[in-house]
Amino acid sequence: MKQKKTSLTQYLIEKQRTDHALPAELRLLIEIVSRACKTISHAVSKGALGGVLGSLGSENVQGEVQKKLDVISNEVLLEANEWGGHLAAMASEEMEAIYVIPNRYPKGEYLLLFDPLDGSSNVDVNVSIGTIFSVIKAPSDVAGREHICEEDFLQPGHTQVAAGYAIYGPQTMLILTVGEGVVGFTLDREMGSWVLTHDNITIPEDTSEFAINASNSRHWEAPVRRYIDECLAGTEGIRGKNFNMRWIASMVADVHRLLIRGGIFMYPRDAREPNKPGKLRLMYEANPMSFLVEQAGGMATNGRERIMDIQPEGLHERVAVVMGSRNEVQRVTDYHLSPES
Structure with missing residues (x-):
């Protein structure tokens, strides 16, 4: 039947x-x-x-x-x-x-x-x-x-x-x-x-795929550059494996990919507008996507703290975003919190 x-x-x-x-x-x-x-x-x-x-x-x-x-x-x-x-x-x-x-x-x-x-x-x-x-x-x-x-x-x-x-x-x-x-x-x-x-969409804890707009690399903060440089170093680097980069420039499409097959999506703050904490909107993009990612077993931070713990101060507030496979997001967050970065 x-x-x-x-x-x-x-x-x-x-x-x-x-x-x-x-x-x-x-x-x-x-x-x-x-x-x-x-x-x-x-x-x-x-x-x-x-x-x-x-x-x-x-x-x-x-x-x-x-x-x-x-x-x-x-x-x-x-x-x-x-x-x-x-x-x-x-x-x-x-x-x-x-x-x-x-x-x-x-x-x-x-x-x-x-x-x-x-x-x-x-x-x-x-x-x-x-x-x-x-x-x-x-x-x-x-x-x-x-x-x-x-x-x-x-x-x-x-x-x-x-x-x-x-x-x-x-x-x-x-x-x-x-x-x-x-x-x-x-x-x-x-x-x-x-x-x-x-049914029961789950994000793998580990991944070898990252999504970021590499054209902004000269503006990134040191922790982000450190992480991406390690990924790009491949098997010869300290990560000991090759990574693929994907970037669609549509948050829905990039997050959908990581929900289905794993990965890490990053839209970090950068030096172009240092007074802005990020590009994406906390209320309309980061919060709902963070809820989905966490419910699928992933992790979502602004590089330093859990996105869903941020107290909004305005309807159109912006935020940095690092979300996806738990172990990779944790690594990026640790780099931001490290005194070496």
């Missing part, structure tokens, strides 16, 4: 009903986000045929040029999630301020943060991109207040109750954690449903 495939809905219901791992409201919220990702996937797949390639000529709050698909994806996620009654507010990498659920809709107890289209600079060259999302609970006193505010979002990553990403590549996949490991679903385009294809 052919084994029945498990859908995202079935997986979430079993987590709710059997394992008591998530409340019904959170289950419904995840399903709404997943449906929005299907819509974004469809828009991405159209490419030039749908007139969605290219830039708008506008900039987001970080001063980055917005692609047409950045704005489309942001609107899809806002419209899909504002009316369900599961959220009190949303925050997006593409918007300067938070988006409070309009009064005409019921409000829920969760807050949703997202990067609507990570790696969008790769859209026009048909490289894998994705949507990253993170769910936290609103502070308990929100119900008694007239307004929710930005400070309600400023919670360390370890308070997340769910996180995941959709990757739009040769297959569209949804990678998810609700705090009980990491699972992956593949979009069956004919049926229009997410099907469980990767």
